[in-house]
Amino acid sequence: LKSNRFVSLGLGLLLLWLLVITFLRANLQTPVRLFSDEYDRFIYFERGAWFTEHLVPYRDVLSEYPQVPTYFFGLVRAVTLGEGNIDIAYWKFSSAFSLLMLVILAATIELLYRMLPTKKYRAYLLLLPAPLFFSFNRFDILPACLSLLSYKMLREEKWDASALLLGVGALTKWYPALFMPAYLAYYYQTRKRIQWRVIVIFGVTCSILLLPTLISGGIDALLVPYRFHMERGLETVSLPTLVGRGVEALFNIHANQQFYSWTFFLLQVCPSLLVIWARPNTGKKLLNWCILITCTF
Numbered sequence: 120l121k122s123n124r125f126v127s128l129g130l131g132l133l134l135l136w137l138l139v140i141t142f143l144r145a146n147l148q149t150p151v152r153l154f155s156d157e158y159d160r161f162i163y164f165e166r167g168a169w170f171t172e173h174l175v176p177y178r179d180v181l182s183e184y185p186q187v188p189t190y191f192f193g194l195v196r197a198v199t200l201g202e203g204n205i206d207i208a209y210w211k212f213s214s215a216f217s218l219l220m221l222v223i224l225a226a227t228i229e230l231l232y233r234m235l236p237t238k239k240y241r242a243y244l245l246l247l248p249a250p251l252f253f254s255f256n257r258f259d260i261l262p263a264c265l266s267l268l269s270y271k272m273l274r275e276e277k278w279d280a281s282a283l284l285l286g287v288g289a290l291t292k293w294y295p296a297l298f299m300p301a302y303l304a305y306y307y308q309t310r311k312r313i314q315w316r317v318i319v320i321f322g323v324t325c326s327i328l329l330l331p332t333l334i335s336g337g338i339d340a341l342l343v344p345y346r347f348h349m350e351r352g353l354e355t356v357s358l359p360t361l362v363g364r365g366v367e368a369l370f371n372i373h374a375n376q377q378f379y380s381w382t383f384f385l386l387q388v389c390p391s392l393l394v395i396w397a398r399p400n401t402g403k404k405l406l407n408w409c410i411l412i413t414c415t416f
Contacts, residue, residue, distance in 0.1 A: 170196050178337075185293065187291040199211055262294070272284060283320055285324075
């Protein structure tokens with residue numbers, strides 16, 4: 120039954136992939152990105168040029184993403200096999216990329232299904248339109264899967280593996296790093312001592328992933344994604360911008376963009392800091408805090 124369940128899921132996602140890379144790729148001839156988001160995937164294609172063009176990532180090719188996706192884009196772009204029509208090369212890249220993301224989605228659903236103690240069908244909520252869209256078109260499912268697997272390893276007392284996975288996740292998208300205080304607080308409350316080994320493994324994992332960039336491009340290359348995001352400002356439909364506009368319209372209170380940017384940044388990281396005082400001493404409390412950290416981020 121387990122095998123049939125996973126095979127059915129895999130075949131369903133494979134059919135979806137075939138439909139979106141062919142008949143639905145043009146989004147039914149509408150300007151709305153209903154199924155396929157070529158904008159972001161083409162950016163991924165460009166960020167992976169360092170591999171096929173033998174350049175140094177971050178130094179010679181801009182990447183606003185952490186190391187794991189930047190390396191991943193380059194490796195996926197290798198399927199273009201060098202010279203050729205850019206449209207064909209991009210189609211091959213984006214199709215391979217989306218297929219790999221759907222494989223990770225299937226693995227995440229199966230992992231979640233096995234971890235849920237009751238109402239296991241909730242794992243299939245990841246097949247709702249929004250999770251499907253972002254799994255197909257972006258790489259958000261990868262850090263989500265790594266975070267979930269890290270939490271699973273922690274609950275099984277496999278602390279080394281948990282810290283390693285969290286390190287890889289943190290260099291995929293930065294939010295998994297915010298789980299580390301929760302992990303350490305949980306360990307301290309259940310063992311009454313600090314788990315230094317987890318801190319070291321997490322730090323070493325991150326260092327190993329950062330080292331190629333530091334060696335090949337220096338400190339300037341290492342800081343590229345951080346400088347990029349600090350300088351880009353707020354999106355017009357971001358929550359801080361919408362709140363700022365609402366406050367201005369309702370109360371005629373004007374505040375500069377930096378105020379809202381820093382306020383919401385502090386709100387993002389607050390749960391990760393407050394968990395130290397919350398003293399999570401059960402698995403359920405730890406899970407609730409991890410959920411809170413994820414939601415606020």
